[in-house]
Amino acid sequence: MPRQADGLCPAETRTARVCEAGLALDCGRRLEAVTVAYECYGRLNAARDNAILVCHALSGGAHAAGRHQGASKPGWWDVLIGPGKAFDTDRYFVLSSNVLGSCYGTTGPSSIDPASGRPYGSRFPVVTIGDMVKVQRALVDSLGIGRLRAVAGGSMGGMQALQWAVQYPDAVQSVVALATSPRHSPQQIAFNEIARRAVMSDPNWQGGDYYEGERPRSGLALARMLGHVTYLSDTGMRRKFGRRLRTDGVQYGFGREFEVESYLEHQSRAFVDRFDANSLLYLTRAIDYFDLVPPGGTLRDAFRASDAAFLFLTFSSDWLYPPYHLEEVADAARAAGRPVGYREVPSEYGHDAFLLEHEAQEPVIRAFLAEGDGYNPWRHPSLESLPPCPPPAAATRPGSPSASWPPSVP
Amino acid sequence: MPRQADGLCPAETRTARVCEAGLALDCGRRLEAVTVAYECYGRLNAARDNAILVCHALSGGAHAAGRHQGASKPGWWDVLIGPGKAFDTDRYFVLSSNVLGSCYGTTGPSSIDPASGRPYGSRFPVVTIGDMVKVQRALVDSLGIGRLRAVAGGSMGGMQALQWAVQYPDAVQSVVALATSPRHSPQQIAFNEIARRAVMSDPNWQGGDYYEGERPRSGLALARMLGHVTYLSDTGMRRKFGRRLRTDGVQYGFGREFEVESYLEHQSRAFVDRFDANSLLYLTRAIDYFDLVPPGGTLRDAFRASDAAFLFLTFSSDWLYPPYHLEEVADAARAAGRPVGYREVPSEYGHDAFLLEHEAQEPVIRAFLAEGDGYNPWRHPSLESLPPCPPPAAATRPGSPSASWPPSVP
Numbered sequence: 001m002p003r004q005a006d007g008l009c010p011a012e013t014r015t016a017r018v019c020e021a022g023l024a025l026d027c028g029r030r031l032e033a034v035t036v037a038y039e040c041y042g043r044l045n046a047a048r049d050n051a052i053l054v055c056h057a058l059s060g061g062a063h064a065a066g067r068h069q070g071a072s073k074p075g076w077w078d079v080l081i082g083p084g085k086a087f088d089t090d091r092y093f094v095l096s097s098n099v100l101g102s103c104y105g106t107t108g109p110s111s112i113d114p115a116s117g118r119p120y121g122s123r124f125p126v127v128t129i130g131d132m133v134k135v136q137r138a139l140v141d142s143l144g145i146g147r148l149r150a151v152a153g154g155s156m157g158g159m160q161a162l163q164w165a166v167q168y169p170d171a172v173q174s175v176v177a178l179a180t181s182p183r184h185s186p187q188q189i190a191f192n193e194i195a196r197r198a199v200m201s202d203p204n205w206q207g208g209d210y211y212e213g214e215r216p217r218s219g220l221a222l223a224r225m226l227g228h229v230t231y232l233s234d235t236g237m238r239r240k241f242g243r244r245l246r247t248d249g250v251q252y253g254f255g256r257e258f259e260v261e262s263y264l265e266h267q268s269r270a271f272v273d274r275f276d277a278n279s280l281l282y283l284t285r286a287i288d289y290f291d292l293v294p295p296g297g298t299l300r301d302a303f304r305a306s307d308a309a310f311l312f313l314t315f316s317s318d319w320l321y322p323p324y325h326l327e328e329v330a331d332a333a334r335a336a337g338r339p340v341g342y343r344e345v346p347s348e349y350g351h352d353a354f355l356l357e358h359e360a361q362e363p364v365i366r367a368f369l370a371e372g373d374g375y376n377p378w379r380h381p382s383l384e385s386l387p388p389c390p391p392p393a394a395a396t397r398p399g400s401p402s403a404s405w406p407p408s409v410p
Numbered sequence: 411m412p413r414q415a416d417g418l419c420p421a422e423t424r425t426a427r428v429c430e431a432g433l434a435l436d437c438g439r440r441l442e443a444v445t446v447a448y449e450c451y452g453r454l455n456a457a458r459d460n461a462i463l464v465c466h467a468l469s470g471g472a473h474a475a476g477r478h479q480g481a482s483k484p485g486w487w488d489v490l491i492g493p494g495k496a497f498d499t500d501r502y503f504v505l506s507s508n509v510l511g512s513c514y515g516t517t518g519p520s521s522i523d524p525a526s527g528r529p530y531g532s533r534f535p536v537v538t539i540g541d542m543v544k545v546q547r548a549l550v551d552s553l554g555i556g557r558l559r560a561v562a563g564g565s566m567g568g569m570q571a572l573q574w575a576v577q578y579p580d581a582v583q584s585v586v587a588l589a590t591s592p593r594h595s596p597q598q599i600a601f602n603e604i605a606r607r608a609v610m611s612d613p614n615w616q617g618g619d620y621y622e623g624e625r626p627r628s629g630l631a632l633a634r635m636l637g638h639v640t641y642l643s644d645t646g647m648r649r650k651f652g653r654r655l656r657t658d659g660v661q662y663g664f665g666r667e668f669e670v671e672s673y674l675e676h677q678s679r680a681f682v683d684r685f686d687a688n689s690l691l692y693l694t695r696a697i698d699y700f701d702l703v704p705p706g707g708t709l710r711d712a713f714r715a716s717d718a719a720f721l722f723l724t725f726s727s728d729w730l731y732p733p734y735h736l737e738e739v740a741d742a743a744r745a746a747g748r749p750v751g752y753r754e755v756p757s758e759y760g761h762d763a764f765l766l767e768h769e770a771q772e773p774v775i776r777a778f779l780a781e782g783d784g785y786n787p788w789r790h791p792s793l794e795s796l797p798p799c800p801p802p803a804a805a806t807r808p809g810s811p812s813a814s815w816p817p818s819v820p
Contacts, residue, residue: 026662027662028662122664125662126662126663126664183653184653185644185647185648185653186647186648186650186651186652186653186668186669186670187639187642187644187647187648189653189668189670189671190635190639190647190670190671190674191639193635193666193668193670193671193674194632194635194636194639194674196664197631197632197635198608198632200664201612201628201629201632202611203613218611219611221607222604222607222608222611222632225600225603225604225607226604226636229597229600229601229604232597234595234597234729234732237595237596237597237600238595238596238597240596241596242596243593243594243595243596243599243701250699252436252437252438252535252536252699253536254532254536254606254610254691254695256603258596258599258603258698259596260596260599260600260603261599261600261603264600264603264604281664285664288668289660289662291653319644319729322644
């Protein structure tokens with residue numbers, strides 16, 4: 001993957017048509033075929049055994065690394081994907097696709113329903129994390145890849161990575177799951193439900209058929225503001241915003257007076273311009289339904305058929321998916337005899353840390369992947385040889401509040 | 411205070427007209443006079459030195475204890491106020507009033523503006539915690555009470571209790587502040603701003619002039635759902651709801667499928683029936699503005715003029731006002747030479763714990779108040795003689811999830 005003058009690699013989104021014979025969904029309905037948007041970085045080797053699938057979170061897309069022509073920002077995980085980076089495109093073929101139900105090129109509620117010639121809207125079938133993984137599998141198959149060197153992702157992307165190991169155990173050599181959960185907790189379901197209610201309460205939502213009129217901007221903005229707060233940490237917000245006002249002195253009104261208020265306003269406005277409200281409904285529902293525990297079984301049972309190795313990374317200040325969520329998964333995978341590496345990264349970035357703390361993640365992910373290169377099963381079942389996480393970058397940051405820290409996440 | 415057959419005491423809300431010469435507000439505007447709703451329990455002694463003011467939280471009112479004729483539920487702090495209880499009405503005269511800006515009998519945005527003969531709506535001046543305390547002071551004065559034996563409250567009520575010690579240091583002998591903060595953090599401001607946006611985005615809000623038409627029920631319900639989640643804890647919600655569904659099996663839709671969703675729906679509907687949307691705007695703003703630190707000073711400076719003793723109670727799973735908020739206040743008050751008692755109560759109830767964990771609070775509050783009876787300054791400046799909190803009640807609860815635990819908070 002050649003670099004551009006500024007060190008970033010060019011990237012381009014392609015689309016493929018998969019599941020031409022139809023896709024049977026977990027809800028019992030079918031999609032006739034699926035269009036999937038994807039990007040790839042690096043070269044697939046002749047044995048086709050160096051492919052790593054990276055899976056995006058709620059609001060992400062296929063554009064994970066490099067930079068689109070003319071764009072000012074790189075892909076969402078460019079800090080970890082590229083030549084010499086943790087997911088080293090000089091060694092690995094990295095594949096990234098937009099999930100089913102999203103709005104960035106893969107079939108979703110804003111796509112045209114072939115039956116009516118109009119956008120699906122709320123007539124789109126409810127999809128699950130398992131359904132997303134089925135589409136990814138079809139894409140991987142279409143590229144002639146029988147077994148993935150790794151599946152990696154954070155947040156909703158981490159759920160997909162875990163789901164791969166359960167759903168297609170033969171097709172996954174290793175899993176890197178970050179800042180995620182084996183099942184959504186009631187607190188998280190509650191936040192998602194409030195976000196959905198915000199969208200569906202917006203009169204412009206119109207039962208989901210808003211594509212030819214005004215969009216439910218206000219409801220979607222509210223949903224995003226709420227989501228955004230759950231992505232940051234209490235400590236990080238105190239450091240970044242404190243109680244600073246936008247103007248001199250208190251205005252005694254209901255405008256945006258505190259910097260944190262205008263930050264949320266700005267972030268939510270940018271989100272509303274780029275994301276589809278119905279996709280937010282469908283993807284949050286998929287997350288709520290996600291439960292790795294098989295019916296009538298235990299979390300350990302989920303890993304019985306897998307022969308993969310697992311790396312789990314959590315972040316100390318992530319209160320959306322606190323470390324205990326993946327600790328439980330690590331214990332279950334170990335109990336099922338799987339090689340497991342687990343690290344809790346000290347961070348003040350909250351849930352967003354999986355997109356930001358690349359210095360802490362890089363050596364651990366690199367060592368984990370190197371561990372599996374060339375042989376299987378893995379050399380060290382406990383993966384105790386993985387390096388420790390470097391000290392938190394926060395220790396080298398200025399202690400005083402700074403408007404530029406933490407950086408905002410796309 | 412006589413008990414009824416079921417052990418509860420009768421209660422009745424009265425109203426008083428105070429600040430007849432006008433009330434100068436922190437925002438620079440004036441109210442001509444203020445109506446204040448209040449209740450009292452126990453008897454004021456001849457020396458008028460046994461009065462305890464209890465201050466309610468965001469959605470509370472004057473009805474703190476006993477039971478109104480025909481009502482099924484007692485006041486919001488009945489577990490702690492009454493004969494032989496922590497705030498023992500056989501010894502103390504307990505006074506409770508509805509705050510300025512609320513909707514339960516005290517002047518607020520739903521009151522009639524004498525200038526127009528119509529409800530104030532958004533023309534009501536923005537009020538602060540300090541303004542609420544001015545009205546309470548006027549009520550206390552009107553009862554001939556020069557100095558309060560104690561001011562007590564949790565959450566927004568705790569802010570008022572702290573504010574009393576700063577604003578009227580001569581008039582407060584002791585402060586009991588629970589589950590509160592010396593200043594609202596950016597995370598909390600963000601949640602409040604989202605709640606306000608939910609209300610103001612509801613087309614029925616009509617700029618605040620909805621009193622003669624449809625009320626902004628949908629926006630207010632959203633705001634309450636969000637607030638409610640911040641009052642519970644992750645652990646408490648997992649225990650109470652888990653991922654239980656209302657029906658057999660997943661429905662693959664956007665209805666209320668998880669029990670936690672229908673619980674929030676039910677709670678928010680009850681709230682919408684009883685609370686005014688504009689009051690939610692004004693009270694959350696007052697909370698956001700609250701900052702005990704004097705301009706250009708430190709938290710310690712806030713306590714310089716006070717000769718009160720302080721009891722601070724926090725709750726381990728309260729993530730709205732985590733224990734570190736009151737720990738900081740305790741350190742500052744100690745540094746200013748004040749006698750301070752501090753206890754962190756182990757609890758799974760989250761922020762709501764201050765309304766529920768009465769078994770843990772009772773002995774500590776009782777001992778703290780007894781410590782100050784009859785003399786001043788206090789015997790033990792460090793208040794080390796206060797008893798420890800009893801072991802958490804949770805330890806005696808069944809370990810399995812139960813729909814009846816934790817109890818819902820009014």
